[in-house]
Amino acid sequence: QKEVEQNSGPLSVPEGAIASLNCTYSDRGSQSFFWYRQYSGKSPELIMSIYSNGDKEDGRFTAQLNKASQYVSLLIRDSQPSDSATYLCAVRRSMDSNYQLIWGAGTKLIIKP
């Protein structure tokens, strides 16, 4: 079992709809959770970070964390073609692994005009 798992996709969503991206992780002691967006040939760009259970909203983006079920999700409302990218989930484990992020392989999102 991978430490951080994401469906590789591609996930195809019509423009204007809600895109839902999911990530599960194996280490119950994980502390911090991040969503990065990566366009083809570019470097990852931080979209959202979340540290406690519940929802965190920032513009069209909402991150949801459920530590009991060990999953974190990213919702993108009013999806735009410019949201088409690969979305990487990254998890920071417990404090003894403070410097290492564990990465999922990413979900490729395609927004269809």
Place this chain on the structure above:
Amino acid sequence: DAMVIQNPRYQVTQFGKPVTLSCSQTLNHNVMYWYQQKSSQAPKLLFHYYDKDFNNEADTPDNFQSRRPNTSFCFLDIRSPGLGDAAMYLCATSRTVAGVVEKLFFGSGTQLSVL
């Protein structure tokens, strides 16, 4: 704007010919990282510096080395590149606050090709 700068954006080298990739930052972050990312894969951490302390990942090949002469600069040296080393190399920085590492800021990456 404060940022993480990687040079060059594209690097072509020959099989076995040493190559150096560079990274600089104006964020004054104390932690710097080098990642390797191949197509459709997650970034793979090669090593990181916490201030001057060097930390090598267990599975990083000996062919890869790094230098951090000061807070602002970090270099990745590949002593004898093989075809399997062709990848995007990402430099990232972060800072620690009360011992907790904050989010990573990435440079634009260097795409390395090995001929």
